[in-house]
Amino acid sequence: MRGIVKVVEKATGFFNNLLDNQPIFRLDGAPDIRQTGSMKTARIFLGTDSGATTSKVAAVREDGSVVSTRLLQYPTDAHQGSAAIIAAWLRSADQYLAANQLRWDQVAGAALAIPGPFLSAGVLGLTANLPASLDGWDVGHDYAAALSAKAGHPVSLTVGNDGNYGGVGEASAVQKLAPGAVLMLAPGSGLGAAFIDSQGLPLDGDTFTAMEAGHMPAPLQLLGMPIFSCGCGRPWGCVEAYTTISGLPQLLREFLKQYPSHPLTASSLGEKEKALSLRGLAQKGDPLALAIFDFQAKTLGYHVASLVQAFDPTWIIIGGGLMDIESTTPEFRERYLGIVRDTALPLFWPGQRARVRFQAANLGELSQAIGAAQVARLTAQGSKR
Numbered sequence: 001m002r003g004i005v006k007v008v009e010k011a012t013g014f015f016n017n018l019l020d021n022q023p024i025f026r027l028d029g030a031p032d033i034r035q036t037g038s039m040k041t042a043r044i045f046l047g048t049d050s051g052a053t054t055s056k057v058a059a060v061r062e063d064g065s066v067v068s069t070r071l072l073q074y075p076t077d078a079h080q081g082s083a084a085i086i087a088a089w090l091r092s093a094d095q096y097l098a099a100n101q102l103r104w105d106q107v108a109g110a111a112l113a114i115p116g117p118f119l120s121a122g123v124l125g126l127t128a129n130l131p132a133s134l135d136g137w138d139v140g141h142d143y144a145a146a147l148s149a150k151a152g153h154p155v156s157l158t159v160g161n162d163g164n165y166g167g168v169g170e171a172s173a174v175q176k177l178a179p180g181a182v183l184m185l186a187p188g189s190g191l192g193a194a195f196i197d198s199q200g201l202p203l204d205g206d207t208f209t210a211m212e213a214g215h216m217p218a219p220l221q222l223l224g225m226p227i228f229s230c231g232c233g234r235p236w237g238c239v240e241a242y243t244t245i246s247g248l249p250q251l252l253r254e255f256l257k258q259y260p261s262h263p264l265t266a267s268s269l270g271e272k273e274k275a276l277s278l279r280g281l282a283q284k285g286d287p288l289a290l291a292i293f294d295f296q297a298k299t300l301g302y303h304v305a306s307l308v309q310a311f312d313p314t315w316i317i318i319g320g321g322l323m324d325i326e327s328t329t330p331e332f333r334e335r336y337l338g339i340v341r342d343t344a345l346p347l348f349w350p351g352q353r354a355r356v357r358f359q360a361a362n363l364g365e366l367s368q369a370i371g372a373a374q375v376a377r378l379t380a381q382g383s384k385r
């Protein structure tokens with residue numbers, strides 16, 4: 001198996017360092033080694049989650065169960081170009097399979113989660129997160145060819161938006177508890193949003209930009225705030241600006257008017273640093289920080305209600321940095337989620353009020369890799385619409 005990578009290595013000269021790199025980051029959990037008897041020959045589906053600097057790998061079995069919840073993260077080094085990126089993904093997958101006593105001949109399908117935009121299926125457009133040289137790269141074709149060569153048999157590959165695949169990962173966990181469609185919102189630096197149908201697959205849209213729900217207008221008449229600017233340039237006060245880090249400096253400026261004696265008023269920190277200090281302050285009960293996140297939660301609740309009008313889901317999953325169990329307290333998360341729920345629920349139709357379930361995301365950094373693996377499985381099993 002490694003020999004094939006070496007052939008590519010000779011062809012490009014890129015890979016000497018990459019081949020020997022070890023995972024750079026590990027989190028809790030241990031490999032699930034319940035593979036006995038027939039499990040050793042069972043088909044598995046591989047998911048790669050690629051960011052500009054690191055990649056993560058996951059795999060699921062035919063029944064959708066996750067092979068391992070141990071987080072292994074590998075360097076991607078996108079700036080070395082497309083061949084180096086693919087070599088890094090293959091090496092990551094190789095190490096993941098070996099760590100879980102799996103073989104390449106078991107790989108029956110694969111999917112790649114990667115930030116868009118896409119020019120067409122599997123073809124990357126220009127993005128702020130990757131080098132301009134990758135604009136127009138048919139990553140779907142190249143990675144499928146590399147995976148097939150590595151596995152020794154044709155491996156079909158599906159490529160999709162990483163945020164949507166994160167939603168697939170989270171959906172796969174809750175749909176086992178109760179079937180139904182899933183709306184996921186994940187406020188972080190921006191507002192991640194995904195809609196996953198009851199079959200478990202994401203709404204991608206015809207130009208692969210469906211569910212850019214952060215850039216829909218916030219109900220400003222209910223919020224009592226001015227129109228905040230948004231990086232997308234739309235003039236209508238995007239929800240993202242009122243619910244995520246991207247608009248937090250503007251929100252802080254407004255809230256400080258009500259808290260003139262707060263230490264942040266006189267702080268020498270820059271606007272962004274002040275904004276980034278708020279999550280920590282809120283965990284200690286700081287009234288200004290709590291008021292700001294309460295406001296963000298209320299705004300997100302209105303947005304949930306708005307999206308529920310369009311999508312009628314069963315599950316509402318809230319993820320992102322405010323639901324991160326390592327950065328926030330259980331009390332804070334319950335408070336935030338409670339405000340989202342209490343704001344949204346009265347605006348649902350009666351049947352939805354009885355059915356809809358709110359839930360914090362719980363797969364953490366593995367959601368996109370697991371989601372990709374689930375997409376690979378569902379695609380191979382013929383669930384694709």
Ligand SMILES: [Zn+2]
Nearest residue numbers: 215230232238
């Ligand atoms: Zn916007």
